[in-house]
Amino acid sequence: MRSTSDPIEIAFSAHFQDGNLARLRPIRVRVAGKDAEGALIVIDPANGRELAQWPTADVFTVPSRRDTIRIGREGAPAGARIIVEDPSAVAVVRAALPGLGRKRNADKRRQMGLIGLSSAALVAFVAAYLVGVPLLAGRVVSVISPAWETQVGETVAEQVAEIFEAQGGFEICDPDPDSPGNRALSSFADRVLQGVESPFDVRIAVVRSEVANAIALPGGRIYYFSALLDETRTPEEFAGVLAHEIGHVVHRHSMEQLVASAGTGLLVGFVLGDVTGLSVAGALGVMLVDSNFSRRHELEADRFARLAAERMQFDVSGLADLLDRVTGEDAFAEALALLSTHPLTEDRRAALAARTPVPPRVPALTSAQWQAITEMCGGPVPAGAD
Incomplete structure (x- = not known):
């Protein structure tokens, strides 16, 4: 032995x-x-x-x-x-490697030791939170560690799945990370993030859902719903939406929105290290159902998408084209969650159109990548691949 x-x-x-x-x-x-x-x-x-x-x-x-x-x-x-x-x-x-578990337990003990030292600060911070955290959410997020935000994002992802399962189903269309579609998504995210400082691993999944939406969760998860993919005609439209959502991740907008709408439960969870219980659940419902990204958030994400498109030399106006086209379909627009969180105003369209001269356009995705993505949920291949 x-x-x-x-x-x-x-x-x-x-x-x-x-x-x-x-x-x-x-x-x-x-x-x-x-x-x-x-x-x-x-x-x-x-x-x-x-x-x-x-x-x-x-x-x-x-x-x-x-x-x-x-x-x-x-x-x-x-x-x-x-x-x-x-x-x-x-x-x-x-x-x-039993030491992995011992190190984790030691970290927990240190965290519990900080609770006593943090009690007075917690009282003052909660008071400030009740008065004006929605106005200070950006500063609050700046002191939240990316690791803790990633934990929050995992909990939020579980709750998103539960919410959509209760409304008719939630299914990741292609869970194999090495499939052609997922490799295409990962490659696109790598290109968008090239030269960008972000502590998060961007993980994109195509989800089977009748809700036409694309959402970015705290910590780097992005979901592109199949109903929106069915309405997406070109790789540039798809790339514009994804670059926009990656912009939300880089600027930590989802976490900021969660802080602004969650109430004191999320703050208590931050201090105690609890992101699995009721401290997050209530905030998630508010964020998904009643809360929109602010005008500033959307313009920042648009600017990020535009700069990424200039660097990668694809046409980001496809994002505006997709939103314009879908809003024109009255029956479909009534249930379109994307429009409540991504309103296309004239200043947003102007921001997307404001670009410096660039070399001739290149496809945002190769035809093979685009075909692999559009087939992830077993649907037909839309027109427009180059």
């Missing part, structure tokens, strides 16, 4: 994000050395090349689904992750 002092030498399959690009890449991970003194060695399975080496003393777990382990590293870029989803590999990691 191996003693606890013997070095560990195991390997398993996982996915890797380096923190600079949003895309996932398949990897092999070799765990070498003893728990507190070893390292996670990230290897490209295609050529055996070492991509990274993470000392086990520096790694920690990131909140994730119960059947998944997401590992981060102190000192690495904020979005750097090793993601373990295979059940057998998850069991191996838990057995081989």
Whole structure:
């Protein structure tokens, strides 16, 4: 029987994000050395090349689904992750690296110790919150860590699914991250975010739903609903909407809106580290049903989309074309959630049209990428692919 002092030498399959690009890449991970003194060695399975080496003393777990382990590293870029989803590999990691759990528990103990020191500040902050947090939401968000916002986003995503399931269903059309459609979405997000400082991993999913909408959740999740995809005729229209939603993620608009509309429950959750209970549930309903992004939010997201389009040389006016066309269909527009959160005003259209001279336009997506995306929910391929 191996003693606890013997070095560990195991390997398993996982996915890797380096923190600079949003895309996932398949990897092999070799765990070498003893728990507190070893390292996670990230290897490209295609050529055996070492991509990274993470000392086990520096790694920690990131909140994730119960059947998944997401590992981060102190000192690495904020979005750097090793993601373990295979059940057998998850069991191996838990057995081989018990220090992951100890580190998480130590962090929780430190957090609980801060509660006593934060009590007086909490009273004053709650008072300020009741008076004017909607006016101060941007500043509040600036002190919320991206890691905590990502936790909030995961909880919000679960509640979005529950809300839409109660209204007729919620289904991710293509859950395979390595499918052609999802690779096209990931590639587009990487290009939009090139040179942009953002701590979030943008994760785009196409969702089967009769609600024509596209939404950005706190922490980087974006949903493009199939009813809107059915109305989207060209890659440029699709790219314009996605770039706009990525702009909401980069500027943290969803978190700001959630702070502004949630009441004191979210603030208490922030101090106590609770993002799974009632502190978020009430705010989510308000955000989805009654609350619109502000004029400033929409103009900021439009500007982000326009600048991304100029850099990538595609025509962002497709976003305005899509909204104009859909608003002209009276029966459809009555149920169009996108229009309540994305009103197309004349100044927004002017902002989208205001561009500096650029070289000749290029397609926002290749024809193969566009076809793969439009087929994610099993629907027909719209016209307009180049």
